Amino acid sequence: MKVVVIGFGKLGTCIAHILQQSNGIQLVQVYNRSIKTTNPLGLASDVFTNQLAHIITDADVYFITVTDTAIAEVAAQMPRVAGLVVHMSGATPMEVLMPVSSSVGVLWPMKSIGIATRQIAPNTICYQGNTEETTKRIAQLAHLFTPQILLTTQLQRQQYHMLAAVTSNFTNHLYALAQEYCQQHQLPFTTLQSLIEETATRLATTDAKTSQTGPALRGDEKTIATHRQLLQQNAVLLNLYNACTSSIQLFHNG
DSSP: OEEEOOOOSHHHHHHHHHTHHHOOEEEEEEOOOOOOOOOOTTTOOGGGEOOOGOSSOOSSEEEEOGGGGGGGHHHOOOHOOOSSEEOSSSSSSSGTTTTSSSSSEEEEOOOOOOOOOOOOOOEEEEEEEEEEEHHHHHHHTTTTTTTEEEOOOOHHHHHHHHHHHHIIIIHHHHHHHHHHHHTTTTOOOOGHHHHHHHHHTTTTSOHHHHHHSSHHTTOHHHHHHHHHHTTOOOHHHHHHHHHHHHHHHHHHHH
């Protein structure tokens, strides 16, 4: 199976690496808008192009791994192809790909992709196709990346994407703010590592609402006031503390 990867950032590099390791897959072309000065996968130089007009049209599958905001623009500039075209966005409708091919769909990995990420498993990948036959083909492709695959509608995928932002991106931001606070006050953030891991692991066996603890739940206004005093010089963290305290109290008592 001949495959093209369009976009060679963090996601594109991860996908290209997985495809390189897959039996029966020939990575015939990689598009990137600028000439790459680094080639972490050791691909042959003639595989690369920085011209969408030069995308080959006889490949079997095209993976569009550019940013969400660039997908429609890339699709508009690509030549029309006979192969299957999928984008890898959680929020973007698959219909933006219709100018490119009659067989289109989505493969969205529910995973934070870093510069060194080289696998999707064991995380889930959500998939969708514009026809029943296309959907079956995309399901087969999904299994190249992880055994955990989930057929979703566009709405369900967008809902999962939003929830991924809440449960992963937002919590990571809280960790970043806590790390910064620790640095400012000479506290080792690593002391909190076990608590962080325990809280996340507990979700596998216990309902999050049932597991809630802390001064907000108890209505411990004296402790809450102490916490607020400690955050007087940190407006961002204080605002988040107040918002979360109010949300916990409303959620459990409202």
